[in-house]
Amino acid sequence: DQQVKQNSPSLSVQEGRISILNCDYTNSMFDYFLWYKKYPAEGPTFLISISSIKDKNEDGRFTVFLNKSAKHLSLHIVPSQPGDSAVYFCAAESMYSGGGADGLTFGKGTHLIIQP
């Protein structure tokens, strides 16, 4: 039973355009969400996060939107650059709900391909 879902295994976007990666979750206890970028044979690299008390967080070209009622979050990358090509993982945890240091629950990832 996947608690964090990324339904698009891959996404192709033209350089300079906006990339939108989507993520849905089912566990209402999740209150902190993170996006990671991963290259093959490497560990994930943190990109951006958002707490459940917010609906938007922005950091440079990366913006994460959270819709709690829909249990949906999205990562926007604009403008997309060739170096953004990687697998992006959505992750969640129950940080403020008494979860403590319980580790992250990850989605399956979306392979973003930026075309020149």
Added chain:
Amino acid sequence: GAVVSQHPSWVICKSGTSVKIECRSLDFQATTMFWYRQFPKQSLMLMATSNEGSKATYEQGVEKDKFLINHASLTLSTLTVTSAHPEDSSFYICSIKQDNYGYTFGSGTRLTVV
């Protein structure tokens, strides 16, 4: 944030042998470390939480006798895959968590059991 060093980055072993993977936290004393496993085209799945000086906490469905975790110091946790079989072939990743920096991951270990 701290750097997490994982070793080896890849290993090939024969079926039935044991393999040890090391995870070191540089510049940070980690009382807790996390071990994940990723199968091809799958998500990273939390296997266990390693606790310094005490027993690890395993996720449901993870055999603690097969995946031995030792967290003997604040900077080192090891995962030993005992009596490895081809189905144990996977990408194993460790991570730490720091209050101000969140989770930092190691570079991962690709295990292939032949």
